[in-house]
Amino acid sequence: MEVEGVIVQQDPFLYASTDYSYNITHHAFEQEKPNPQNLHIYGSNNGGYWDSPAAICLPGKRRRVKPTKNKEEMENRRMTHIVVERNRRRKMNDYLAILRSIMPPSYTQRGDQASIVGGAINFVKELEQLQQFLEANNHANKNLFSNFFTFPQYSTRPSAAVEQRQSRIADIEVMMVECHANIKVSTKRHPKQLLKLVTGFQSIGLTILHLNITTVDQSVLYSFSVKVEVECQLTTINEMATTVHDILGMIQEGNL
Structure with a gap:
């Protein structure tokens, strides 16, 4: 299908009148859907011919500008979040390993986080009871060598x-x-x-x-x-x- 059009432009300073003739040829349509990349423009300007992919948009269509800067910021934030989360998990694993090493094995029979924290709570409670017992018998301990x-x-x-x-x-x-x-x-x-x-x-x-x-x-x-x-x-x-x-x-x- 060929569509012929004539555009007349008048420039009062350079030319009295200039004629531009364009032939827009649509080479292919797929399922009756226009594809701007398959449109070619053939025209002439003072005897010269040129051929290039169309840079025009069909009526009602607008070209989208890719938000490159926003994507880069989002990517940087995502990578920063990944690094922070990785450091947090590493520190948490180190602290849990230290906590497990200073407790008797009977308090940490399982190695998951909940078991380690629960065992630490029970261990601290028993230490508090032991401290109270020692404080109650502190006076007797002072006279330990009296005999x-x-x-x-x-x-x-x-x-x-x-x-x-x-x-x-x-x-x-x-x-x-x-x-x-x-x-x-x-x-x-x-x-x-x-x-x-x-x-x-x-x-x-x-x-x-x-x-x-x-x-x-x-x-x-x-x-x-x-x-x-x-x-x-x-x-x-x-x-x-x-x-x-x-x-x-x-x-x-x-x-x-």
Whole structure:
């Protein structure tokens, strides 16, 4: 099918009149539906011929402009969301693995997230009960080594005995037979406390022959068997207990 048309354009500045003739040939129709890509324009302008795909739109049709920028922004947001979600899942898996490792195996028999969190809740509840039990028996724990002392020169427990001296530093008991002495010390643990005690004993003329150490929580019991050297200036058990008490006081105050 051929459609012939004539367009007359007048330009008052360049030409009096110019004629343009176009022949629009429709090469093919599929199921009677127009396809703009199959339309070709044949025309002439001053004797020249040209042929190009039609850049025209049928009546009632408009060309759509692709929202390239919006698509790029949406793609960037999608990729950012994927990275954030991946990091969140990785951190969650790491935290669950740590939580599972610090609990007894009986609380984490299954490895899914719900089982791990549920086991952690039960584990924390039992720890709270254990803490309450320990706090209730805290007073008994403080006097744990009380049975090791018969007649201490210094005691952290109130007593009616006249020869005992109240102390907040330690329980100290000294027993001596000829040139040998047995010194018991119950006190709180401190960094490098034993090393400083040994150095202090040597400075006052006491040579350590045997040492026994018992620790419970933050408390420690030292049992020293020492030899009283000739150069030692301490002649009584009270003097020796007072000197040991002074050494412990300097250690806890950081002066030794």
